[in-house]
Amino acid sequence: MTLVLIVALVTGAILCGIGVYGALSQTNLVMIMMGVELILAGALVNLVAFWRFLHPESYSGQMFVLVVMTVMAVEMAVGFGVAIARFRAKGSVEMEEAGDLKG
Amino acid sequence: MYAQAFFVAVFGLAAIGFGVVVFRTSSMVRSALALLFSQTAVGCMFLAMQTEFLGVLQIMMMATEMSIMAIFMVMFMMDPGGMGGMDMTHQKRFSIGAGVVAAGVAIVVAFWADWGPVTAEAPDAAMQTRALGMELLGRSMLIFETAGITILTAMIAATAVAIPVQTTANSADKEDTE
Amino acid sequence: MNFVIVLLALLGSVWLLAVVEGWTTTGRLRPAAPLLSGLAHLGRESIVPRTPDRVFFETAPVLLLIVAVLGAAVLPLAPTLVIADLATGALFINAALAYVLVALIMAGWGPNGAYAMIGGWRFLGQLIAYAMLIVMPITAVAMRAESLVTTVIVVSQDGLWNIVYQPLGFVLFFIAAMALAFRAPFDLPTAPGELGGGVDAEYTGVRLAVLRLARLTLVITLASATTVFYLGGWHGPLLPPWAWSLIKTLAVAVSMLLAGRYLPRIREADLMRWCWTLGIPLALLNIIVVGLLVLVVP
Numbered sequence A: 001m002t003l004v005l006i007v008a009l010v011t012g013a014i015l016c017g018i019g020v021y022g023a024l025s026q027t028n029l030v031m032i033m034m035g036v037e038l039i040l041a042g043a044l045v046n047l048v049a050f051w052r053f054l055h056p057e058s059y060s061g062q063m064f065v066l067v068v069m070t071v072m073a074v075e076m077a078v079g080f081g082v083a084i085a086r087f088r089a090k091g092s093v094e095m096e097e098a099g100d101l102k103g
Numbered sequence B: 001m002y003a004q005a006f007f008v009a010v011f012g013l014a015a016i017g018f019g020v021v022v023f024r025t026s027s028m029v030r031s032a033l034a035l036l037f038s039q040t041a042v043g044c045m046f047l048a049m050q051t052e053f054l055g056v057l058q059i060m061m062m063a064t065e066m067s068i069m070a071i072f073m074v075m076f077m078m079d080p081g082g083m084g085g086m087d088m089t090h091q092k093r094f095s096i097g098a099g100v101v102a103a104g105v106a107i108v109v110a111f112w113a114d115w116g117p118v119t120a121e122a123p124d125a126a127m128q129t130r131a132l133g134m135e136l137l138g139r140s141m142l143i144f145e146t147a148g149i150t151i152l153t154a155m156i157a158a159t160a161v162a163i164p165v166q167t168t169a170n171s172a173d174k175e176d177t178e
Numbered sequence C: 001m002n003f004v005i006v007l008l009a010l011l012g013s014v015w016l017l018a019v020v021e022g023w024t025t026t027g028r029l030r031p032a033a034p035l036l037s038g039l040a041h042l043g044r045e046s047i048v049p050r051t052p053d054r055v056f057f058e059t060a061p062v063l064l065l066i067v068a069v070l071g072a073a074v075l076p077l078a079p080t081l082v083i084a085d086l087a088t089g090a091l092f093i094n095a096a097l098a099y100v101l102v103a104l105i106m107a108g109w110g111p112n113g114a115y116a117m118i119g120g121w122r123f124l125g126q127l128i129a130y131a132m133l134i135v136m137p138i139t140a141v142a143m144r145a146e147s148l149v150t151t152v153i154v155v156s157q158d159g160l161w162n163i164v165y166q167p168l169g170f171v172l173f174f175i176a177a178m179a180l181a182f183r184a185p186f187d188l189p190t191a192p193g194e195l196g197g198g199v200d201a202e203y204t205g206v207r208l209a210v211l212r213l214a215r216l217t218l219v220i221t222l223a224s225a226t227t228v229f230y231l232g233g234w235h236g237p238l239l240p241p242w243a244w245s246l247i248k249t250l251a252v253a254v255s256m257l258l259a260g261r262y263l264p265r266i267r268e269a270d271l272m273r274w275c276w277t278l279g280i281p282l283a284l285l286n287i288i289v290v291g292l293l294v295l296v297v298p
Helices: A002-025 A029-053 A060-090 B002-024 B028-048 B052-076 B092-112 B125-136 B141-162 B172-177 C002-026 C033-043 C054-073 C089-109 C114-145 C150-156 C167-180 C205-230 C241-261 C268-296
Strands: none
Touching: A002 A029, A002 B002, A002 B028, A002 B092, A029 A060, A029 B002, A029 B028, A029 B052, A060 B052, A060 B125, A060 B141, B002 B028, B028 B052, B028 C054, B028 C089, B052 B125, B052 C089, B052 C114, C002 C033, C002 C054, C002 C205, C002 C241, C033 C205, C054 C089, C054 C205, C089 C114, C089 C150, C089 C205, C114 C150, C114 C167, C114 C205, C114 C268, C150 C205, C167 C205, C167 C241, C167 C268, C205 C241
């Protein structure tokens, strides 16, 4: 059974890697959020695999998956709120044009 | 066991494939929907790992979430159709390095760590739903309620941030924002 | 075996609904009309618009059809006549029907046409209005049955159907189901009068035939869901269980059709306002009332 666990963990790791690449390389706020979503998806895969193969008797694992899904939704809501405000104020949500956010 | 490994691997490959498409395509709607199908494949992985409730929930939530992502992409990107061939990336080499390092470290750990005994039998799906409900409204109730309050706070905060600011100078000619 | 029977029942209901739809619009009862018009569509040229997003354009009608059939897969026609009696059936149908939105956005974006695109994005707004009114009444139904399994939900209505037990939930679910199936008063994404067909506009020939079939299947799936959740599913005297399921499903589908014929199309802003300021408080009230009833009534 360790085989399935390893397969799931490798998938989670690769998803996380793609997400890190996307979050760092994209210039648009919405695209960066998509990268973050992929990182969280990788985390979700790992969490479910850990719950299923290591601790199926403890439902705190599934609980944590629900919390991560909440985080995904919250990230979307706040991100889009910031994006709208930024777009209204500056006319773009490009990172290259957001140098004024540097301290 | 091999059947399960096969299905987890197939859906995993689908998730990775769509995940790559997200950053490879220049059409923004395609990008958002590729992310959606990547997340759906992740949900199918949950189903393959006999975690029925979470899998169905993931598949349900992501459909709406990523479709909303799609319309925001179209609103905020300079070139949503991807017909203009604009390059929307920066610091590519560093990003690829960071991505490879992140994935590589996690994979190495996955192979090296001693995971101990692995359980073969998953609880029955109906039992899982019941036990998760008991967990949510029992021991983890406080966490669950906190998550709910967090969503409420985020909704209010996002709305407050997104509502246009009314300055006294031009509030007279901005009545249509009402 | 169950799979084939349920699929045939679905097809038969779609055919009957199409006949009734033709009857109410043209005034003539022609049982062969749906088949003939389907065949005619197969013979016509299927035009692909200029610079389409080919993947979306081809996938959208098929995805809509698959989603409608998947939704029907968890709905029982009789105690054992169900394709997949999932432990999370009532959640699964939500998950399947959420992809109606994805199919419509694809159909809107794919053909590279202005009307189609507006229709697709309109449905996103429509989803934000109706989504809660699908989920919250189902929550109340699951509360009474103390289960998400659709067969258990039907069994829980033995003696007293949910339409009597929670009429408020039924009304909200019925309206939301019409909005989800984009039937007449809520047909914002297609809007024949103002959008020139909307998401349908650029589809012709075989693809249009699949799209039409998918829309009718979606209506039947939602009518079947209403039957299972509120009208006691297969319960009924004399006739065999599957017959009751089919009769109730068709009755709900036809009533959706008739409701659409006599109501004007609603504006998107009004739909949103009424759903959020009136619909969601009522749905919450419904949940509270059902919770109290479940606790008080043995």
